Amino acid sequence: MAAHPGGLSGPAPAVVLDRLTRRFGTRTVxxxxxxxxxxxxxxxxxxxxxxxxxxxxxAIAGIDHExxxxxxxxxxxxxxxxxxxxxxxPWRRVLDNVLLGLARRGPQRAAAEQRGRAALAEVxxxxxxxxxxxxxxxxxxxxxxxxxxxxxxxxxxxxDEPFGALDALTRIKMHTLLRELWHxxxxxxxxxxxxxDEAVLLADRALVLEEGRFCLDLPIDLPRPxxxxxxxxxxxxxRLLAALGVREDEADAPDTPQxxxxxxxxxxxxxxxxxxxxxxxxxxxxxxxx
Amino acid sequence: MADxxxxxxxxxxxxxxxxxxxxxxxxxxxxxRRVRRLGPGxxxxxxxxxxxxxxxxAWSLASATGRLDPRILPAPWSVVNTGIQLWNSGTLGPDxxxxxxxAGEGFAIGLVAGVALALVAGLSRIGAALIDGNVQIxxxxxxxxxxxxxxxxxxxGETFKITIIAMAVYIPIxxxxxxxxxxxxxxxxxxxxxxxxxxxxxxxxxxxxxxLPGFFTGxxxxxxxxxxxxxxxxxxxxxxxxxxxxxxxxxxGLIDSVVVGLAIYGIWxxxxxxxxxLIERRVLSWRRTLAx
Numbered sequence: 001m002a003a004h005p006g007g008l009s010g011p012a013p014a015v016v017l018d019r020l021t022r023r024f025g026t027r028t029v030x031x032x033x034x035x036x037x038x039x040x041x042x043x044x045x046x047x048x049x050x051x052x053x054x055x056x057x058x059a060i061a062g063i064d065h066e067x068x069x070x071x072x073x074x075x076x077x078x079x080x081x082x083x084x085x086x087x088x089x090p091w092r093r094v095l096d097n098v099l100l101g102l103a104r105r106g107p108q109r110a111a112a113e114q115r116g117r118a119a120l121a122e123v124x125x126x127x128x129x130x131x132x133x134x135x136x137x138x139x140x141x142x143x144x145x146x147x148x149x150x151x152x153x154x155x156x157x158x159x160d161e162p163f164g165a166l167d168a169l170t171r172i173k174m175h176t177l178l179r180e181l182w183h184x185x186x187x188x189x190x191x192x193x194x195x196x197d198e199a200v201l202l203a204d205r206a207l208v209l210e211e212g213r214f215c216l217d218l219p220i221d222l223p224r225p226x227x228x229x230x231x232x233x234x235x236x237x238x239r240l241l242a243a244l245g246v247r248e249d250e251a252d253a254p255d256t257p258q259x260x261x262x263x264x265x266x267x268x269x270x271x272x273x274x275x276x277x278x279x280x281x282x283x284x285x286x287x288x289x290x
Numbered sequence: 291m292a293d294x295x296x297x298x299x300x301x302x303x304x305x306x307x308x309x310x311x312x313x314x315x316x317x318x319x320x321x322x323r324r325v326r327r328l329g330p331g332x333x334x335x336x337x338x339x340x341x342x343x344x345x346x347x348a349w350s351l352a353s354a355t356g357r358l359d360p361r362i363l364p365a366p367w368s369v370v371n372t373g374i375q376l377w378n379s380g381t382l383g384p385d386x387x388x389x390x391x392x393a394g395e396g397f398a399i400g401l402v403a404g405v406a407l408a409l410v411a412g413l414s415r416i417g418a419a420l421i422d423g424n425v426q427i428x429x430x431x432x433x434x435x436x437x438x439x440x441x442x443x444x445x446x447g448e449t450f451k452i453t454i455i456a457m458a459v460y461i462p463i464x465x466x467x468x469x470x471x472x473x474x475x476x477x478x479x480x481x482x483x484x485x486x487x488x489x490x491x492x493x494x495x496x497x498x499x500x501x502l503p504g505f506f507t508g509x510x511x512x513x514x515x516x517x518x519x520x521x522x523x524x525x526x527x528x529x530x531x532x533x534x535x536x537x538x539x540x541x542x543g544l545i546d547s548v549v550v551g552l553a554i555y556g557i558w559x560x561x562x563x564x565x566x567x568l569i570e571r572r573v574l575s576w577r578r579t580l581a582x
Contacts, residue, residue, distance in 0.1 A: 050311055061484055062483070063480050063483050063484060076579070079484070080484070081481075081484040083477070083480075086479070087478070087480075087481045089478065089481075089495065089496065089499070089500075089577055090577075091499040091502075091574075091576045091577075092495065092499070092576075098489070100485055100491075100495060101482075101485035101486055101487045101491060132576050134576070143354070148485075152485075
């Protein structure tokens with residue numbers, strides 16, 4: 001473990017990576033990454049698929065047992081991971097999923113259960129405590145997963161494309177929810193995403209990972225709540241896209257009429273077809289939600 | 291998108307609906323696209339009993355109309371009468387009891403052995419290396435073929451019979467449970483790690499509930515296996531029990547009594563499978579599968 005970083009300027013960092021290297025066979029996925037995340041910062045980690053962003057997150061979470069590599073990792077005691085799939089156990093009811101691994105006996109049990117119920121209420125799932133996970137919609141399941149991570153009162157939340165599998169409208173609501181939860185509880189957040197808009201909308205700082213190294217470390221200095229229509233928003237987005245090697249005309253769908261402030265989204269192919277509508281709706285709803 | 295209505299195919303609309311769906315899509319604005327239902331559809335009440343009931347009805351019909359020679363297969367009612375007579379004469383009761391006891395003891399031992407071996411093999415690499423290959427070899431050996439060896443080892447007493455039954459039970463339970471244990475979704479293992487579950491909590495919340503569906507498959511095969519083995523050991527070497535009774539009666543040409551024995555085996559097998567299914571449905575109520 002790295003030495004305790006005292007005497008440095010600013011608040012004590014929550015996460016420190018020291019020349020972190022990870023290899024799969026002969027392929028080096030993380031190539032000596034250095035990173036320092038101050039306590040309470042919301043960091044978005046952006047990168048193309050295969051750029052090593054999930055590998056980085058899994059390394060910090062400590063769930064990459066079989067992966068070769070070295071380097072130092074300093075992370076807080078209480079870490080919660082939110083996965084792309086909600087990963088609720090199908091054979092446990094929603095509340096039991098949230099309470100998984102928390103004290104289940106004695107006086108602590110009641111306290112844990114109260115925390116679990118509160119967390120579910122906070123994500124808007126009050127009354128669904130006894131539902132089976134299969135009875136939840138995709139968005140509800142992901143909210144339950146958020147509640148599960150909240151109930152642990154994490155100092156660090158690691159989120160691996162947590163909204164990647166949700167539809168555009170649900171995603172907007174989840175953005176608002178995540179922002180509120182972060183605001184209220186103040187954990188450090190590392191959000192892995194391939195969605196540049198999501199990064200600019202939510203994060204204090206965006207990191208772009210490219211071939212195992214950060215090629216851009218961009219502080220996002222926008223007042224919250226943020227709007228996609230803000231001209232500075234577009235600037236940040238363009239800088240991130242440029243770092244990702246995507247030009248504006250590439251990112252747009254071929255037949256879309258080009259207007260200067262049409263939002264650009266780097267998305268998977270499946271979503272590219274409905275892109276103009278959904279992003280426009282996203283822009284509007286984001287404002288409403290804000 | 292075209293204006294389509296998605297709903298299940300109504301019952302009894304087979305050919306008409308298929309003809310409808312064969313029309314080119316969007317031919318007429320009012321045309322509804324029927325979606326072919328691929329699941330088996332709504333549950334039939336008492337479906338499990340329907341097949342056997344129909345079989346007995348056909349058997350009764352064939353006997354009543356004289357199509358079925360009673361020397362080949364006696365009528366259902368004469369089988370029932372014979373059963374009552376055997377019971378009243380005191381022949382059937384003790385034999386039934388001893389058979390049930392054998393099957394029960396063999397099943398219990400096989401269940402414990404199968405579960406224990408599967409847990410060791412499914413949860414540790416060393417356990418799998420030591421156990422799995424041997425069980426696979428054991429599985430390939432026909433139980434009938436092993437009877438002479440076991441008679442030499444254990445004599446022809448109860449120990450031998452119960453051992454054979456236990457072997458018929460532990461194999462399907464082991465195979466299905468160990469397969470289910472080693473097929474636990476890696477994503478849940480990861481989740482358990484990030485939630486900081488202890489090994490005990492991991493077993494209780496993830497492994498055991500995740501492996502239960504496979505366990506029940508094994509259990510059902512094991513229950514049936516216990517009856518099959520019971521017949522074999524009682525008809526080959528026995529001085530008591532239902533199989534012995536049947537064998538003895540057959541030598542006197544009493545076909546009715548033989549069918550009584552077979553019917554009892556059938557009812558036991560059916561009833562025990564039904565019980566396991568009921569338990570399964572309660573325990574696995576979180577599952578939503580085609581079986582409903």
